[in-house]
Amino acid sequence: MSQPDASAGPASTAADPEPTTDGTDGAAAEPLVVVDDLEKHYPVRSGVLRRRTGAVRAVDGVSFEIGRGEALGLIGESGSGKSTLAETLLHLTEPTGGTVRFDGAPVGDEAGGFDDLRRRTAMVFQDPASSLDPQLTVGESAAEPLRVRGVARRRRRERVATLFERVGLTAAHRDRYPHELSGGQKRRVGIARALALDPAFVVLDEPTAALDVSVQAELLDLLAELREAFDLSLLFVSHDVSVVRRACDRVAVMYAGELVETGATRSVLDDPAHPYTRALAAAVPTPDPRAERPRHSLSGAMPDPADPPDGCRFHTRCPEVIPPEDSGLTSAEYGAVIDLRVDLAGGEVDLDRLRARADGDDADSLGRALRAEYGLPGPDGDAGRALSAAVDDAVAGDDATAVGRIREAFGSPCVRENPERGEGDRDSACHLPTE
Numbered sequence: 001m002s003q004p005d006a007s008a009g010p011a012s013t014a015a016d017p018e019p020t021t022d023g024t025d026g027a028a029a030e031p032l033v034v035v036d037d038l039e040k041h042y043p044v045r046s047g048v049l050r051r052r053t054g055a056v057r058a059v060d061g062v063s064f065e066i067g068r069g070e071a072l073g074l075i076g077e078s079g080s081g082k083s084t085l086a087e088t089l090l091h092l093t094e095p096t097g098g099t100v101r102f103d104g105a106p107v108g109d110e111a112g113g114f115d116d117l118r119r120r121t122a123m124v125f126q127d128p129a130s131s132l133d134p135q136l137t138v139g140e141s142a143a144e145p146l147r148v149r150g151v152a153r154r155r156r157r158e159r160v161a162t163l164f165e166r167v168g169l170t171a172a173h174r175d176r177y178p179h180e181l182s183g184g185q186k187r188r189v190g191i192a193r194a195l196a197l198d199p200a201f202v203v204l205d206e207p208t209a210a211l212d213v214s215v216q217a218e219l220l221d222l223l224a225e226l227r228e229a230f231d232l233s234l235l236f237v238s239h240d241v242s243v244v245r246r247a248c249d250r251v252a253v254m255y256a257g258e259l260v261e262t263g264a265t266r267s268v269l270d271d272p273a274h275p276y277t278r279a280l281a282a283a284v285p286t287p288d289p290r291a292e293r294p295r296h297s298l299s300g301a302m303p304d305p306a307d308p309p310d311g312c313r314f315h316t317r318c319p320e321v322i323p324p325e326d327s328g329l330t331s332a333e334y335g336a337v338i339d340l341r342v343d344l345a346g347g348e349v350d351l352d353r354l355r356a357r358a359d360g361d362d363a364d365s366l367g368r369a370l371r372a373e374y375g376l377p378g379p380d381g382d383a384g385r386a387l388s389a390a391v392d393d394a395v396a397g398d399d400a401t402a403v404g405r406i407r408e409a410f411g412s413p414c415v416r417e418n419p420e421r422g423e424g425d426r427d428s429a430c431h432l433p434t435e
């Protein structure tokens with residue numbers, strides 16, 4: 001593609017953008033986006049009367065900043081809350097708590113900030129197939145933000161031609177329908193549409209998902225060029241660590257509705273401080289087939305965001321969970337006890353299944369089968385006695401008592417307290433001591 005030419009950019013034909021606060025001392029000193037304690041809880045309703053009985057804590061007290069011209073990557077497994085965070089941040093869905101400041105002004109109050117946010121931010125949605133209307137030409141779809149703002153038809157066409165060329169398409173692509181374009185071309189249309197109103201901040205939800213590696217690389221090059229040319233701030237939402245490594249200055253790591261680590265991309269991904277980040281970074285496939293399997297691999301599933309675990313939300317899967325003091329347990333052995341507790345609490349210890357595996361039908365045989373299934377340790381002293389009693393309770397079907405015993409006898413900071421992410425440039429929320 002040709003070199004960036006800012007004069008061909010969105011500003012030249014946008015719908016009369018008002019002067020921004022860029023350049024004024026106060027606003028310029030503040031990062032473009034400041035998110036403080038943002039929260040999005042979805043109500044859980046049940047019963048005939050559909051009463052509210054709980055909440056899905058999709059985003060649960062998240063704070064971060066994005067500087068002017070900066071690219072921040074948001075990574076985490078599926079279901080960690082990345083898309084909800086992105087949508088809530090742009091007020092496409094209403095937050096249930098917390099604040100967003102955009103370019104020095106609070107967003108969401110009628111006094112201001114809202115229209116500015118709408119006009120100066122844009123989102124490129126995850127799935128271009130569903131975000132482009134199959135009934136409209138892609139040129140019409142890309143022109144939609146301009147139409148909504150009252151820009152005349154002829155000006156819209158010209159503008160879209162400029163934008164299409166800017167993103168590596170041609171003016172002739174305007175009259176095609178989505179099904180006539182490749183996956184990569186559809187992404188480019190989405191990017192062109194996002195640029196239509198000359199935004200300062202663009203959120204890209206999984207911008208390269210389901211594309212060939214070479215098409216991914218071209219798209220990332222394009223985004224880097226556009227960022228530079230238009231001084232864009234970008235938020236890359238991705239579960240693909242290698243995309244974020246390539247495209248972002250900083251990275252924020254999300255787990256079960258919370259940010260667990262933030263910092264400069266290289267520093268976070270090459271030397272993660274949080275065990276979850278270590279697991280995500282280790283999961284990136286290495287080109288060397290002889291390389292050892294990562295030691296920090298993730299097992300188990302993300303907790304239910306309607307019922308997140310007490311303490312550190314990652315403790316139920318953490319390969320480095322801190323064992324109770326003086327228990328003599330390793331993290332892995334403690335992890336086995338936690339697995340049992342989680343399954344008992346969720347009613348997932350199936351005694352019939354255990355019976356099928358046990359070498360007898362008596363309580364001792366069932367207890368041995370349960371210990372074998374979970375790989376339970378046999379600690380000495382009080383912890384050992386408590387675990388044996390819990391196993392007896394479990395095989396007798398008294399899951400609640402078993403859970404209570406384990407909780408009492410196997411305490412650790414990881415199960416007691418949710419660690420706070422500190423302040424500053426490089427932070428992680430973990431109870432493990434840092435060197």
Ligand SMILES: Nc1ncnc2c1ncn2[C@@H]1O[C@H](COP(=O)(O)OP(=O)(O)OP(=O)(O)O)[C@@H](O)[C@H]1O
Pocket residue numbers: 042056057058076077078079080081082083084085239305
């Ligand atoms: N409208 C909704 N109502 C109830 N729960 C929701 C709603 N939208 C999302 N959730 C839940 O919120 C949690 C976070 O979902 P979200 O889509 O934000 O995660 P994600 O990290 O973006 O995942 P993915 O990468 O799969 O898109 C999930 O448990 C999801 O089921």
